[in-house]
Amino acid sequence: MSKIVIAGASGFVGKRLIETLKESHELVALSRGKQREDGIEWRSCDLFSLKETEAALEGAEVGIYLVHSMLPSARLTQGAFQDFDLISADNFARAAKKVGLKQIIYLGGLIDRSLELSAHLKSRLEVEKVLNSYGIPVTTLRAGLILGRGGSSFMMLYRLVQRLPMMLLPAWTATRTQAILIEDVIKLIQFCLLKEECFSQSYDVGTTEILTYKEMLRETALQLGKRRLFFSVPLFSPKLSKAWVSLVTGAPYSLVGPLVDSLRHEMLVRDTRLMEAAGLPLVKFRQALQVTLDEPKSESPFRRMRRIKKQNREGSLVRSVQRMSLSTTWTAKQVVDAYLDWLPRFLPWLLRVELNPEGGCSFYLSGTKLLLLKLALDSTWSNEDRQLLRIRGGILSRDNNGHGRLEFRLVLKGQSAIAAIHDYRPSLPWFIYNWTQARAHLFVMKNFGKYLKGVSHV
Template structure:
């Protein structure tokens, strides 16, 4: 790498946005190109490839080492393990928290984050899960003090990806279109080339640090207009029928059936389509795309035809035998992740005595036993070097239930969401010892039940605390 050029860490460097952005960034900066398969790539004078799994804090820290700026293009709408028991928004939160912590530790000067346009004057609890998650990620990325520039885009018109390929698939396959009410919602499409240009111009730009900027193309359109124009580019003239009765729920099933996309991909996207997404918070020189929708659609469809690779929404799920399970709970006031980890171990000891019990030693190594004390079902070893008050990690180091090798990375963590009493409890890269089919329909479901019961335990603690507070307040009133 050159000595006088800034260094930019680019996540998703093999993706359809990251791959295009990489070509622009390397003209003005050296690039740390990050991907799950980065070690398989060949380095050049301007580009150093690194493999990184941002669910892992050590991986995140190594990935951003030496970076002046970091571009965040990570999204978790597809499963990240053979068995994923998690909502995409909870996985996104873990990824963002690890990234923001690592950026702070490595002295990154700016994070550039690609998000979605958020409707103005819309109450947060009325937004779709996808848009709420985008806002939560933005908040978490800012939580550790690194300046963040958020580029908010509507539908990005490009090959692969998710939104436009799904739209183009509908236009290709439908001889006539029954278009529900949400297809008349206004949105602000932007060509892939334009959004890549906006991201590129934001790197190291002092004027846009700690700002959220909307970007859009030259036209504000409805989804109906986009589908008709896409069909025209394809040489089709489908009959269009507006219908008032097709709900978002029915539309999700309809889109899945026609496109072959997964539930994990389609549901969040379609839920967001009912919101108008028009660029409002603009920045000169960054917000204004110049390529028309029809022009961008033509280019995208041509590139899609020339490239045999599958779009993101059709890429296969991970293989292997690992499990990722994530749940979100509320903690009592004043409590943190460190307390949650200790409380979980103590509570587990009471869950099914005398059949099931736990032992925790002075080093916080916990062992879970069933009837016999000869060998634990599970052994969890506290990792002090990867823990603090707001994030506590236990490595899965043994037990009958776990397949543990020298290179195993199975772990359970308790992570408090910054500035809230919400806590994420997550199991990562756990490999069960029992045959997969048996595990999938026994232990995997038992784990969900245990986490549900722990959540209820915390709710009872909070309810009890509120009751005591109310009693104390009533007593003070009486005494007065």
């Protein structure tokens, strides 16, 4: 019985996968929160922590990666979702190499490489690239809209039809795509498990039926017995249409935006190798929709998202991730040294930096002995391409059981550097912090990125 770790196990696909695999495999389900289920080992794991990720993957043969960072992971998040995706995937791939996984299976998105991709699809493709960059065989399944109760894509489709007797349809609803039933996705993942012919391969998955989103809306209305009027409005503002979908469906704007952007380009199956090899009679959209509508109602994914947002607010933690262009000849240690040399010269009237013999540093208010922040180098988790500094004191930080940290790491084979603050708990009242220190940090890091781009390409 092989041991499989599922990252993103508490999500829509993860829950279905557990139900299918739990009788035939030893499963370890990863989630940021505490979960319980008979016969399943749940491990609390923050994928932004390399230490926790390594511990979570220990002893496994296969890692199934179902994570997408389109929702905030802290009360305050600074940075693009692509960079949150990047750092989580990088941790997973590094950990997979360290523990010796035999295979990673990743569920990504359908890609048309001939077009300029949306940020959402670029991120999916980049995650695929990062997971492949540490030598572990990766099997990628690229899917479009996945139909099933509990899925955010289906819930948006369903609620639009349920709640609007008349719809003004923007241009993106005329884009062709190929959906797939969640059960078919699960069967294809199961088919790929530890199958060497599937190692280091990327596959498109979806039905043979090509439909537009408008046609999917019509079919949904038909099966629900709802009489609906549809009017195409090609000049409808994309921002307005995203806000409209979010308002009507209750889906967070941060989720709607990337999904709508991805539908501005065709998401079609161009590689049918896996489906042919698996020999599965994939269900067409009409059947898939009927199967989905016949399933017992489950908790709305948007309610779960609101619960996560509430938990983030109560935690009052900060995550800030910035990506910087970098020469491939630099190390993470050089990036840290450049930052500590540049920062007091950039803000001489505000900061004084003292380097500590053990490798960390202390930030003082310029002209005083007032300690603002103290950072200690964690040598256990630092190396040539990653430097980890733990927040150990200073008047700007509240104790967070040692979890607060600043890291600099190289990604994408040294093409970029990531500067990230994780689990930082500020001492300032939240409103004041949000309008002062948080904005100052973002301003500093953006300017350091410009500086680094110049000096590292000399």
